[in-house]
Amino acid sequence: MIHINNLLSGYGPCDVIQNISAEGKQGELIALVGANGSGKSTLLKTLAGIITPTSGTINYLGKELAGFSSRKRAKIISYLAQNREAYPSMPVYEIVELGRAPYRGSLGQISSTGKDIIESSMVHTKTQALKDRKFNNLSGGEQARVLLARALAVDAPIILADEPISALDPAFQISMMQALQREAKKGKIVITALHDLSLASQFSSKIWMLKNGKIVAKGVPKKVLNAENLKNTFQVKLPKGGFKALQLAN
Amino acid sequence: MKFTILIICTLSCVIFSLFIGTVDLSFIDVLKALLGRGTDTNNIIIRELRLPRSLTGAVIGAGLGASGAALQGYTRNPLAAPGILGFTACAALGAVIALYFGFYKWIPLAALSGTAIGAFLILKISGNRKSASTLILAGVGVSALATALTGLTMNFSPNPWALSEMVYWLMGSLSDSQFVDLLICAPLTIIGIIMLTLIGPDLKTLSLGEETAVSLGVSLGRLRAILIIGTALCVGSGVAIAGAIGFIGLFIPHIIRLIFGSDPIKLIPLSAISGAGFLVFADIISRYLTGPGTQLYLGILTSLIGVPFFLYLAIKETKV
Structure with missing residues (x-):
């Protein structure tokens, strides 16, 4: 279980995250929703240890993450960044392999267990066929799947994904969300920032709605994505009949 | 296979360089002199002139190749070169100041001190800020300052001879290399290459972005501190002995990346090996082209050989 207590965090003197407290349980897929600039990415970066919080604590299984070394923390939390960045000419397999960075030896060696985990994460993201291709020769959707495979290769109990489906076509969006849902069903805690409220409603078990760095609503999607919250947070109306998500054709 | 060819090429350059010079020596003469069983003259030519020159060239080339590869990995930019952090300019400033005061024997120490001051400044300026762009900006600033101060020192040079010494020294040369130079340069460069090789796995991870x-x-x-100190050791010790030798740190990792891929774990040691071979090769060419009373400076030659090949590769890559 991850516990966030009175978290204040941001860039320089300005705190974007304003006193957030929340908790996530094993098996939950939590969708962070909110307008641009509401603090979704800042919250994820703080949880991942990229930004040091001004105050407050983040505990995992009762232990404060701030007391962990960066390597130990990296084994607990896997972070999938919003930007799809990798060395252009690097082959896919080597990119996925980087997920094992917290476990490798001083010269980059990877154990046989690590290799099995890499293979399995490539199977789950359907990237085995791409393994020898260079990153810059892949489509946007393929790049997203490869980087998801990299994030899964960490095999961490917590997965944080910052807008993993942005700029993807509907089929890729659904397959990415299905992959994240599968990880949650395996007992992991998945927290993902999403702009697509239909997909958030369809795939998440819980939603944290952010506005101006504060969680203004949290709970199951049906409860959070109501007309009042949508109006206050996004200035939009709830669609008639609620959110309806697309399905894959087969 | 590619790796074996690279090793053979580098070793061949080092061995072949022992045969190059104004005195023609046969294979047996060279072998005997290496073992200390040749004539006195041959022993001096091989053991005190040609061997230190070749080994010093190999060590300096290795340091420049490794630091170029590490910097390109850190900045994620194939145009980064050791000079980008300003260590070449700082070492050159130290050496030029030593020449200004006529302290010829103190040139290596002055150049190393210049590099140490440059490294300290860059560590301080880039401070706790984690971005690669801050480090580059700090490097460009320190480099510009050191270049300006070098110009100032040359501007107030006490006499034309001191000025010409400074100009020639800045062009880079291995012609005066002795074993004592190798003893200064090799340990520092080897420590620097080991440091840079050890950050290879972290540099590879950095290819996914800083966050x-x-x-x-x-x-x-930690990564940035090791990079700065490792590069300072490689570049500072090289410039301290042979003057400013450009382009190797830019050009060698670029070629190695095309042949062996972009993995910094392999790229750094392979760039060290090929940098060693390339600098010795360039020195062989400079000795071939040098007649009595003239000298073709190595720093000029490395650029003259490297630039056309680099441009050819760049154009070829753009077409692909």
Whole structure:
């Protein structure tokens, strides 16, 4: 279980995250929703240890993450960044392999267990066929799947994904969300920032709605994505009949 | 196979360089002199002139190749070169100041001190800020300052001879290399190459971006400090002995990347090996082209050989 207590965090003197407290349980897929600039990415970066919080604590299984070394923390939390960045000419397999960075030896060696985990994460993201291709020769959707495979290769109990489906076509969006849902069903805690409220409603078990760095609503999607919250947070109306998500054709 | 060819090429350059010079020596003469069983003259030519020159060239080339590869990995930019952090300019400033005062024997120490001051300044300026762009800006600033001060020192040069010494020294040469130079340069460069090789795995992780690298346990502060110190050791000790030798740090990792791929874990040691071979090769060419009373400076030659090949590769890559 991850516990966030009175978290204040941001860039320089300005705190974007304003006193957030929340908790996530094993098996939950939590969708962070909110307008641009509401603090979704800042919250994820703080949880991942990229930004040091001004105050407050983040505990995992009762232990404060701030007391962990960066390597130990990296084994607990896997972070999938919003930007799809990798060395252009690097082959896919080597990119996925980087997920094992917290476990490798001083010269980059990877154990046989690590290799099995890499293979399995490539199977789950359907990237085995791409393994020898260079990153810059892949489509946007393929790049997203490869980087998801990299994030899964960490095999961490917590997965944080910052807008993993942005700029993807509907089929890729659904397959990415299905992959994240599968990880949650395996007992992991998945927290993902999403702009697509239909997909958030369809795939998440819980939603944290952010506005101006504060969680203004949290709970199951049906409860959070109501007309009042949508109006206050996004200035939009709830669609008639609620959110309806697309399905894959087969 | 490619690796074996690279090793053979580098070793061949080092061995072949022992045969190059104004005195023609046969294979047996060279072998005997290496073992100390040749004539006195041959022993001096091989053991005190040609061998130190070749080994010093190999060590300096290795340091420049490795630091170029590490910097290109850190900045994620194939145009980064050791000069980008300003260490070449700082070492040159130290050496030019030593020449200004006529302290010829103190040139290596002055150049190393210049590099140490440059490294200290860059570590201080880039401070706790974690971004690669801050480090580059700090490097460009320190480099510009050191270049301006070098110009100032030359401007107030006490006499034309001191000025010409400074100009020639800045062009880079291995012609005066002795074993004592190798003893100064080799340990520092080897420590620098080891440091840079050890950060290879972290540099590879950094290819996913700084945020992802941090989330994977990479300490950007530690990585940057090792990069700065490792590069300072490689570049500073090289410039201290042979003057400013450009282009190797830019051009060698670029070629190695095309042949062996972009993995910094392999790229750094392979760039060291090929940098060693290339600098000795360039020195062989400079000795071939040098007649009595003239000298073709190595720093000029490395650029003259490297630039056309680099441009050819760049154009070829753009077409692909």
